[in-house]
Amino acid sequence: MSTLPLIFITALTTTVAGFISDGLLAWRFYVIYGRKRWALYGPLVALVVNALLGLSGDCLYLSETSSESTTSFSDHMSLTGFTINAAWGWYTFAINTALTGGIIGRILHASHNARRNGAVKLCDANSHNTAIALIVESGLVTWIGLLLYEIATFAPTGGITVSR
Numbered sequence: 573m574s575t576l577p578l579i580f581i582t583a584l585t586t587t588v589a590g591f592i593s594d595g596l597l598a599w600r601f602y603v604i605y606g607r608k609r610w611a612l613y614g615p616l617v618a619l620v621v622n623a624l625l626g627l628s629g630d631c632l633y634l635s636e637t638s639s640e641s642t643t644s645f646s647d648h649m650s651l652t653g654f655t656i657n658a659a660w661g662w663y664t665f666a667i668n669t670a671l672t673g674g675i676i677g678r679i680l681h682a683s684h685n686a687r688r689n690g691a692v693k694l695c696d697a698n699s700h701n702t703a704i705a706l707i708v709e710s711g712l713v714t715w716i717g718l719l720l721y722e723i724a725t726f727a728p729t730g731g732i733t734v735s736r
Contacts (some may be wrong), residue, residue: 644715
C-alpha cells in the first residue's frame, strides 16, 4: 500500500486553494471594472499559467518524495521543486498585487467621484466606509498574508526548515 507524502498534499491543496481564492479576486476585479472583456481574460490567463506553475512544482514534490533514491538527481529535483514553489508564490503575489491595486484604485476613483458629485453621506471622507470597502473588496488581508509568505522565501533554506 502506498501513501501520498504530506508535503505533496500540502502543496497541492495550497495550489488549489490559491487558484480558487485568486479566481474569486479576479471575478471581483471583472465585476468592479464593469464586466469588460479585458478585465476577465487578462487575469484568467495569468491565473491558469500560475495554476500550471504550481501544479508542476507539486508534481516535482511527489516525484521526489515517492522515489527511494538519494542520488544527486533526486536532490536536484527537490531543489527544483522548491524553486518552482517559490516562483509560484511570487507570481501569485504579483497577480494579487495587480488585482488588489486595480480594485483599490477603482474604489478610490468611485469614492472621489461620489464626493465630488455631492454624495458625501455615502462616502464621507471622515468616515471609515471607504477604508472598510477598500480592505474588504480588494482582498487586502490576503495580500498581506502573501507578503508574509514571500518574505519567508528569503530565509536561507527558502522557507521554514523542519527536520525529516
